[in-house]
Amino acid sequence: MASLQTLAIVKATVPVLEEHGTAITTVFYKNMFHEHPELLDIFNETNQKLGRQQTALAMTVLAAAKHLENLATLLPQVTQISHKHRALQILPEHYPIVGKHLLAAIKEVLGDAATDDILTAWAEAYDEIASIFIQIEHGMYEQAMWQGFAPFIVTAKAEAATDIAAFTVVPVNDHSVNNQTIDLSKIKLSAGQYITVKTDPAESEHIALRHYSLYSANSDQGIQFAVRRDNRNEHHGLVSNYLHDHLAIGDTVLLSAPAGDFELDQDLVQQNDIPLVLISAGVGVTPILSMLEAQVTANPKRPIVWVYACQNREHHAFDSEVNKLLATATNVEKHIFYFESGQILNEAWLSNLPKLADIYVCGSMPFMESIIDSLIILDHVLNNIHYEPFGPKMSIELA
16 A cells, blocks of 8 residues: 555646646657567557557556555456456566656656656555556466467458458467467357457568457357458558458467456346347447357347447448347347448437446447447446447546
8 A cells, every 4th residue: 555645646646647648658658669669569559659558548547646545446447458468468577667667757748847756656656556457467367278379270261341351260289389288178258358469560570469359259160250451541450451461271370368358247148127238330349249149148038239330231240140149039129320321320329228228339449439428428327338449448538
């Protein structure tokens, strides 16, 4: 527990963090990568360029400052971030590097306002925050189905939509590459989880890691995940294009063990009086599809509201798979929105949803922000809204 003096000083810096937080984290990443370019093998370069990672870190630091006397309040957020860290293989030795450059960035941005007392207090606060992450992540590493990045061979590759590829992979168990055996029959997946792919694209100087959601929690045939080709808004997705264009059946890809806590509330799966509302856009359908599969397998009688939005018919992902699953349920509403046809999923439409419902949402950052904001305005209980954006999670701030 931080000292009373540290608590007081850190609390007093909250207004400064609210004003300068993103500037501090931007300087932090610039300086850290300059001194430790090897860390560019871990962090998502796209999120850096778009400012998402800087915003996410700024919000995390701000939340920690506000709740330093009771960090248990932030346990759900810390757990979410820790899943990402474990999947990316963030290790205890990385935390002192982060702490050093975070304090230096605070000093650089705030100048003389960053007194010795403030820096000393933040050093103590950071050590306490880091120790919590390290402890939680230690447990996750111990529970992971395999350690590090293990080789898997591609056994199937299919087009789920015009810009989405669906992959099935099975463990290679090549002991010259990875000194462990992965028994496919013993892999237990949860709907909503993701795997992390490690690639070495020729057009990049660095290793590139990306998270991709499982579209099925059934591992009988292998681990199944989907990848959208990310070429929108003049952006060329380094890993997604590599996987689409160069990863073929028979090739090998490196994966870390499945991670994530975006999952169905198991206490409600068997209840038929609380509808399950599944809302997704584009490739955001991937983890939502796995949840639909899990729900109809466990209890097909539960009311289901399926809501999906995408650009047009050609971009409609996993349509036949969704229809087959919905056909096994007994109480279903299905709603499709094509943006190019002027079909907009907005607050007015969302007002038709049942007020008492368990809601799961996944899609792009703007989509997530719009849907969540609308649901909150419509007085849906915040604890009943579960989400998984494709980006740093703390860059969406819930009240």
